[in-house]
Amino acid sequence: MVLVLSSGRKKFGRCGLSNKFSTRTAQNKEEVSFQRVSLKMGLLQLTANENGNAILVSQSSWLMKHPSALDTFEQMMNIARGRKIVVFLDYDGTLSNIVPNPDEAFMTNKMRIAVREVAKCFPTAVISGRSRNKVHGFVRLDNVYYAGSHGLDIAAPLPSSKYADQKHQNRIADEMGNEFALFQPAQRYLPAIRKMLIALNEKTKSIKGVVIEDNKFCISVHYRNVLDEHFCTLEKLVKSVLQDNRDFRISKGKKVFEIRPDIEWDKGHALEYLLETLGFSSSDDVLPIYIGDDRTDEDAFKVIRNRGEGFPIVVSSTPKDTMALYSLRNPTEVNKFLSRLVTWRKKTSFCKLV
């Protein structure tokens, strides 16, 4: 059971009206003491839903709604038996731990081996908010497909039917001569993004700790290392840049503002695009698995839920509002899950040798 105990919070909360139940601004002493006692006893946990509202949830009831993909592995595989599994993986917080410096979010070699082995057994793609080149640089595997900029930059197999004539598509070849289709539906926004990068760097340069990350078709403004008292100033500055660029939208990830073109294309569309170009559009026995930890991954979870087939798995160690059906607590558990998937597959079928 999820107890929603407050509403009416402004979008990003901290600089606007605060939560009725936030410890800093609870309206009366009873509310504060109820909350503190409950939290102390471990009965309740405070978290935020998609809209930034504070909610109290019980960890165990959350796990009943989103069971561990490790604990329910056998049941999941009973459903998967005989189906064509396709694996989609988010990068930050899923394949790598969240760390203070975005340039140092390396994945472990153990994780790389697990992903490489999974990709030998099932078509596998990494869909990240990072630029495609950057995420490729972190993962460093050639048997995996990559989508960067929250799905706005996809290198996929040469397209089949539906996407064959799409105008945002180009053929490219890698050093080995393998040909890919590069799908970049936000090309026309590149000049504006370059200008926004300059404006953001200029406007925020006096705030210590801000990191502006160029993700090609998106921009990340990181505030993990910004002092609390500077957060509202930063938020205002970022919003002011957005006001001059109405074709863009802003969302909030883990201590980061994510700015991207306001077009109808997200990680969910990327998942559908990849399924299509991988040749699974007409198969009714395809089973996508998507593992991700952040808000932008919810778009992909939603697509899987709407298809009615597949396993959306959220990575989170605390209860949160999610469309995912299963959960894993952290990248270590993701690693275990991927390894079990490979072992299961090898028992029932062959995987590629190379």
Ligand SMILES: O=P(O)(O)OC[C@H]1O[C@H](O[C@H]2O[C@H](CO)[C@@H](O)[C@H](O)[C@H]2O)[C@H](O)[C@@H](O)[C@@H]1O
């Ligand atoms: O879609 P993803 O692959 O999950 O990318 C989402 C954002 O992840 C990165 O930021 C997050 O991870 C950083 C490294 O651990 C951390 O320092 C930061 O606070 C997190 O927000 C990445 O740097 C962003 O560009 C991505 O948009």
